[in-house]
Amino acid sequence: MPRCPVCQTKYVADQTENCSVCSWNLQGHSLLIGLIPEISLKEQARLKWAQNIWATVKPAREQIQQFQSQLQEADQTIAQLHSELEQANQQCQKLLATLQQRESDLARLLLQADQLNHELSNLRGQLEQTNQLQVQSPTPEIIEAESQGQTLLELEQSQITTALPIKVQTLIFQVVTVDTQGQLANCYGSEARYFQEKLENVALDMIILPGGVFWMGSQEAEQGRESHEEPQHQVTIEPFCMGRFTITQAQWRAIANLPSIYRSLNPDPAHTKGENQPVEQVSWHDAIEFCARLTKLTKRDYRLPSEAEWEYACRARTTTPFHFGETITPELANYDGNYIYNLEPVGKYRQQTVPVGSFQIANAFGLSDMHGNVWEWCADSWHDNYQEAPCDGSVWEQAELQEHRLLRGGSWYCLPSLCRAAQRHWDKADHAGSGIGFRVVCSSARQGE
Incomplete structure (x- = not known):
């Protein structure tokens, strides 16, 4: 398979008019034009000029391709980060709901504690009254x-x-x-x-x-x-x-x-x-x-x-x-x-x-x-x-x-x-x-x- 004379890219003979990479015309000139020295020299000079240009452009093109590849990877990373952020938001919502439930449970427990303290205070008062009565007169013992x-x-x-x-x-x-x-x-x-x-x-x-x-x-x-x-x-x-x-x-x-x-x-x-x-x-x-x-x-x-x-x-x-x-x-x-x-x-x-x-x-x-x-x-x-x-x-x-x-x-x-x-x-x-x-x-x- 022949190669482009400028960038050395392979191509299919008689089916490709211009190189897919550097756009060089790949169709050969007629034998009559090739026999004319002035035209042949011009074509060789033009080819030499194109090769020099390509040698200058190729590194920049490769860098551009590298940048494009890196940009695609960055886009994928951003998409992944968006997905992770969405999951984090969902987890945050669940944690907030759990926190609210815990706060509700805590409030309920605090209410129970207050009630228990109140009942304990009442029981202590009853116990003190009972002890006072026991000092005044004999009463059955209390379990x-x-x-x-x-x-x-x-x-x-x-x-x-x-x-x-x-x-x-x-x-x-x-x-x-x-x-x-x-x-x-x-x-x-x-x-x-x-x-x-x-x-x-x-x-x-x-x-x-x-x-x-x-x-x-x-x-x-x-x-x-x-x-x-x-x-x-x-x-x-x-x-x-x-x-x-x-x-x-x-x-x-x-x-x-x-x-x-x-x-x-x-x-x-x-x-x-x-x-x-x-x-x-x-x-x-x-x-x-x-x-x-x-x-x-x-x-x-x-x-x-x-x-x-x-x-x-x-x-x-x-x-x-x-x-x-x-x-x-x-x-x-x-x-x-x-x-x-x-x-x-x-x-x-x-x-x-x-x-x-x-x-x-x-x-x-x-x-x-x-x-x-x-x-x-x-x-x-x-x-x-x-x-x-x-x-x-x-x-x-x-x-x-x-x-x-x-x-x-x-x-x-x-x-x-x-x-x-x-x-x-x-x-x-x-x-x-x-x-x-x-x-x-x-x-x-x-x-x-």
């Missing part, structure tokens, strides 16, 4: 509930003056939290105050819980949230006592063998047998009868917890879906481990109840098995949401369907999302399933000598 370094809170004196004496003891237990993958994030020892009720040859441990204020219901972004868990609302809870575990079969039998008050009780209703297994297959009416007999035996006012009391006790000052944190694992609770809630791996599905306290851990209040194992009856009637719900922790009775009663905590056969602290469920009051049990609460207690 003080202590929780993780908080100021001692006074429990209300029992209205039943003939109640059996109790001895307050200290319970030492382990509290754990996990991350979204179910891995241990924190583990620490804690303690709580409790007393025991003696039921024949078995004891019933009652944890003394401090009062407080909490947000009941699930947050909008909580995974597995359902419409009947809203609107989230603030509730004030008075101090009360709650069973460390759900009622066991041994405890159930001790009370079921006592004389009836409203109805008879099957002393051995559970499907999965075991003295320390939770009692199940008990209806709401059965649980009410149990509380009535226990009250008559101890002379203390035993009952089912209100729904608000149950959630407050379960959360133990946490705001996460579980008191363990953002997820749950079969190493912490008894549920259907074939399913996951967050990023934790699939785990064991035991397909039945396990003895109470099997996992050797508790929440920050000292309560165990609040998630899974058996559903727990609450005193309230069922409502489709929290519109007009009481904010003082009391039982919410007014409802169209009085026979639909509250269940909390999930069970051994449940998906993990059904074991959340905010999860609500219902069943008919006369129904008794293999995954339904209960734990008892006591509004007040008297300390024995």
Whole structure:
């Protein structure tokens, strides 16, 4: 393939009239003109002149091409920077939205702190008045509930003056939290105050819980949230006592063998047998009868917890879906481990109840098995949401369907999302399933000598 005599660019003979680079005429002259010496000399001089010009222009042309290449690269860099700037702007908007949410949460927490300080001030005033009365005349001793370094809170004196004496003891237990993958994030020892009720040859441990204020219901972004868990609302809870575990079969039998008050009780209703297994297959009416007999035996006012009391006790000052944190694992609770809630791996599905306290851990209040194992009856009637719900922790009775009663905590056969602290469920009051049990609460207690 021939080359241009000026710039040495290749071209196709007889098909290219002018060079594509330097524009030199590539068509050859006729033989007649080539034989004329004057014309031949002029053509050679013109070619020599063009070659000299090209030798001068070529470096500048190469620089121009280099500049053009650099300009293209600069344009690409600018476009990339524009894209990165756009992404940065979007991230900035997200961060601003997050900051606004954090500011809102902080304002809410500050409001709660103010309310708690006000309540603490009132409690201190009540305690001072009580101490003054005790100096003037003898009065029954008052149980003080202590929780993780908080100021001692006074429990209300029992209205039943003939109640059996109790001895307050200290319970030492382990509290754990996990991350979204179910891995241990924190583990620490804690303690709580409790007393025991003696039921024949078995004891019933009652944890003394401090009062407080909490947000009941699930947050909008909580995974597995359902419409009947809203609107989230603030509730004030008075101090009360709650069973460390759900009622066991041994405890159930001790009370079921006592004389009836409203109805008879099957002393051995559970499907999965075991003295320390939770009692199940008990209806709401059965649980009410149990509380009535226990009250008559101890002379203390035993009952089912209100729904608000149950959630407050379960959360133990946490705001996460579980008191363990953002997820749950079969190493912490008894549920259907074939399913996951967050990023934790699939785990064991035991397909039945396990003895109470099997996992050797508790929440920050000292309560165990609040998630899974058996559903727990609450005193309230069922409502489709929290519109007009009481904010003082009391039982919410007014409802169209009085026979639909509250269940909390999930069970051994449940998906993990059904074991959340905010999860609500219902069943008919006369129904008794293999995954339904209960734990008892006591509004007040008297300390024995």
